[in-house]
Amino acid sequence: MTDMRMYQQLSADIGFPESKMMPKMFAFVADEDEAKFMLAASPPATVEEIAEKTGFPLDKVESMVDPLFKKGLIYKSKKPDAIRYYKVRYFMQFHDATVLTPGIDQAFLDLWKAFEATEQREFQDAIKDQDFPQGMRVVPVNVSIESQNQVMAFEDVKTMVEEAEAVAVTNCSCRVIHGITDVPLEVCMQLNKAADYALERGTGRALTKSEAVEMLKMCEEEGLVHTVENKYGLGHVICNCDAEACGNWGHDRAYVKKFTAPSRFKASVEADLCTACGTCADRCFFDAVSMQGTDDTAIIDADKCMGCGICVPTCSGDAIVYEEVREKEFIPS
Ligand code: SF4
Numbered sequence: 001m002t003d004m005r006m007y008q009q010l011s012a013d014i015g016f017p018e019s020k021m022m023p024k025m026f027a028f029v030a031d032e033d034e035a036k037f038m039l040a041a042s043p044p045a046t047v048e049e050i051a052e053k054t055g056f057p058l059d060k061v062e063s064m065v066d067p068l069f070k071k072g073l074i075y076k077s078k079k080p081d082a083i084r085y086y087k088v089r090y091f092m093q094f095h096d097a098t099v100l101t102p103g104i105d106q107a108f109l110d111l112w113k114a115f116e117a118t119e120q121r122e123f124q125d126a127i128k129d130q131d132f133p134q135g136m137r138v139v140p141v142n143v144s145i146e147s148q149n150q151v152m153a154f155e156d157v158k159t160m161v162e163e164a165e166a167v168a169v170t171n172c173s174c175r176v177i178h179g180i181t182d183v184p185l186e187v188c189m190q191l192n193k194a195a196d197y198a199l200e201r202g203t204g205r206a207l208t209k210s211e212a213v214e215m216l217k218m219c220e221e222e223g224l225v226h227t228v229e230n231k232y233g234l235g236h237v238i239c240n241c242d243a244e245a246c247g248n249w250g251h252d253r254a255y256v257k258k259f260t261a262p263s264r265f266k267a268s269v270e271a272d273l274c275t276a277c278g279t280c281a282d283r284c285f286f287d288a289v290s291m292q293g294t295d296d297t298a299i300i301d302a303d304k305c306m307g308c309g310i311c312v313p314t315c316s317g318d319a320i321v322y323e324e325v326r327e328k329e330f331i332p333s
């Protein structure tokens, strides 16, 4: 019978000490020897140190490295003196890395889906009134309409890919879990070390800078919202998020601004130019647009607008004013 205590410890270490489902998810992807290896790889450790801590022969430890790395359960810290290994540290690391493992079992994806519908939802409800910095931030659409805005480097996806030393693209782990196929799947852009990691694991495909910019433009045309880590410097990922599956919004987008910061921009409508086509209402998945103006023209609720700009390039009347409404606000560095 499986001893679940190691899996409970692994769950606790990524922030879910009380979870009933997370230990089962760890047990799905790691056998007991692998769980023991992972616990020994904290703090980061060489294969010799892991052999000593686990009591496994060195050749066994060495043979376990590649499968654990490929499954997204351990990471490598390459230093001049040695390679050290460390176990998955964060919830989103565990989510993204394991879900994208080539050949992953559908039953594992179903566990994730069930977790999101129950424990993750309860967790989000429990913390919604607490103060914490949003982990992610919406970045304005600015490949399709770049001439209209004075975007800064930290909110310019084009600059981000141009400044990155390496860019790769992976499938979107959220859409993989939910089996969503009506919007592009391979749009999760990885930068620098994250790109190197995806390529080494075999979960990503290298992009040239121009391919990456073209992909960002395609995402804007498809109505996907650019979302990055909520900090000034170049992050590791540019998500291109959809309405239904994306984990960045919190469940049902009920209190989206709690988890993801809006951009500095907001959209509004010049009623005289609006043809009442309704395209903006169809494209906005933050429910910010209603067709309730004079002659059923569009009205945008400034409180709900996340400033993504996805409604702008497709406006048939060129009626949407998309402008900076805040100075460079505080963003965690
Ligand atoms: S109205 Fe909706 S689609 Fe347009 S910028 Fe605001 S949040 Fe984005």
Ligand code: SF4
Residues within 6 Å of the ligand: 269, 273, 274, 275, 276, 277, 278, 279, 280, 281, 297, 298, 314, 315, 316, 317, 318, 319, 320
């Ligand atoms: S897309 Fe433009 S023209 Fe069409 S309803 Fe929205 S604001 Fe009006």
